[in-house]
Amino acid sequence: MALRVYLASKLYMAEAWRELRSQQIDIVITSSWIDSIQSELEGKATPEIFEKGWARNKLDVQKCDVVLVYGAAGDDLRGALVEVGMGIGLDKTIICVGNSRSFGTWIHYEDAYKAKTISEALELAKTLHP
Numbered sequence: 698m699a700l701r702v703y704l705a706s707k708l709y710m711a712e713a714w715r716e717l718r719s720q721q722i723d724i725v726i727t728s729s730w731i732d733s734i735q736s737e738l739e740g741k742a743t744p745e746i747f748e749k750g751w752a753r754n755k756l757d758v759q760k761c762d763v764v765l766v767y768g769a770a771g772d773d774l775r776g777a778l779v780e781v782g783m784g785i786g787l788d789k790t791i792i793c794v795g796n797s798r799s800f801g802t803w804i805h806y807e808d809a810y811k812a813k814t815i816s817e818a819l820e821l822a823k824t825l826h827p
Contacts, residue, residue: 700826702819703761703784704728705777710767717815724819727757751779758783763790763822767815768797785809790825792818 702724704714711731718726730750742750754776758764764784768774774797781803784791791809793800794817804811810825812818 699725701725701761703764705780706767727761762826765792768795770796772797774799794818
C-alpha cells in the first residue's frame, strides 16, 4: 500500500503541494484542501464553506499515515496547527519542515520528527512507514 501523507501549511503552499502531488508515484496526498481553497484566497468563503472544509480536513487526516507540516521562518501557522492536533489525537506520525516559530513544545511528541527539507521529510516518512 502506498504511503498516505496529509500536508499542513499556509494556504500559499497549495500550488507547490499540487506540483509535488503530480511528481509522486509512491505517495498518496490526502489533503483535498489544496484543490478547494479558491474561495478562501479570494476572501469569499462563507461559514458553510469553512464548516465543510474542516469536516473534509478531518477525514483527510484520518486517512493519512503522516501529517507533514511546513512552516517557513515567517509563517504564523494557525489551521495547520489544528491539523497537527488532529494528527496527534489520531496517533499519526508528525513531520515538521521549516523554521516557523509556531513549532512549539508539541514537536517533542513521541511520534514527531523534524526534517530540513520536504524531500527529506518524505524519505523519513517512507522509512517510518515502509
